[in-house]
Amino acid sequence: MKDHYRTLGLHFDADDIVIRAAYKALSQKYHPDKWQDDKSEANRRMQDLNIAYEVLSDISKRLKYNQEYLEFKNQINAQSTPFDSTRVSDQYSNAWSSACEQHPDLVGQFNELKLISLTLANQFKDELISSKYFDESSQIKDKLELQYLRKFFGEIKEDQELGKSLLVNNYKKPAVELAIYLMQKQFDISVDYDYGRSQYTFTHQDGRFRLLETDYLNFISEHLQLRQE
Numbered sequence: 001m002k003d004h005y006r007t008l009g010l011h012f013d014a015d016d017i018v019i020r021a022a023y024k025a026l027s028q029k030y031h032p033d034k035w036q037d038d039k040s041e042a043n044r045r046m047q048d049l050n051i052a053y054e055v056l057s058d059i060s061k062r063l064k065y066n067q068e069y070l071e072f073k074n075q076i077n078a079q080s081t082p083f084d085s086t087r088v089s090d091q092y093s094n095a096w097s098s099a100c101e102q103h104p105d106l107v108g109q110f111n112e113l114k115l116i117s118l119t120l121a122n123q124f125k126d127e128l129i130s131s132k133y134f135d136e137s138s139q140i141k142d143k144l145e146l147q148y149l150r151k152f153f154g155e156i157k158e159d160q161e162l163g164k165s166l167l168v169n170n171y172k173k174p175a176v177e178l179a180i181y182l183m184q185k186q187f188d189i190s191v192d193y194d195y196g197r198s199q200y201t202f203t204h205q206d207g208r209f210r211l212l213e214t215d216y217l218n219f220i221s222e223h224l225q226l227r228q229e
Helices: 016-030 039-056 059-102 105-116 118-131 134-153 157-168 172-186 207-224
Strands: 189-194 199-204
Touching: 016 039, 039 059, 059 105, 059 118, 105 118, 105 134, 105 157, 118 134, 118 207, 134 157, 134 172, 134 207, 157 172, 172 189, 172 207, 199 207
Parallel strands: none
Antiparallel strands: 189 199
């Protein structure tokens, strides 16, 4: 299965504007008229880029692709886990430990992000281990933190700062309530809470939100330790 996110160098939860920017930058780089090396390689790259952009820039196509993409990833993980999960885990831990020994600032940066979200801190760790851009860790930390705050608290800087302050100071429930309030303003949805089952239910008409619904449920679950069903 073609990994359109890898083709464009994107995370699974990339926003529309990021998808467009990535496509524009890469299509300029690999355009046959600008590519200095093998033209057939440029043509192949452009074909892959065009297909990836066509799918990920269209809401309905992206929804369908995401479902197939996640099912494919789950199948791969299920097949590989029994064989090498322990070895991969050890390699991952060793890589991070080694990186922290050579770049002591990583520990503090990881812990700062952990105050906001363990998921965010682990994303920071994953990106550094994958890219090995340890000298750029501060910029990567700031970029990921901003993406996280923008996703859950919107584009207004004051809202982002308030959300961050609530999380850092362990006011988890007010932070979740703020995120839900701002989310309702941004999307045409209603949110209901089942106290008996400790479960949130989203009702919405805007297909764009379906791409983010799992992220919001994960956010709520992480900070309030609620069940997701």
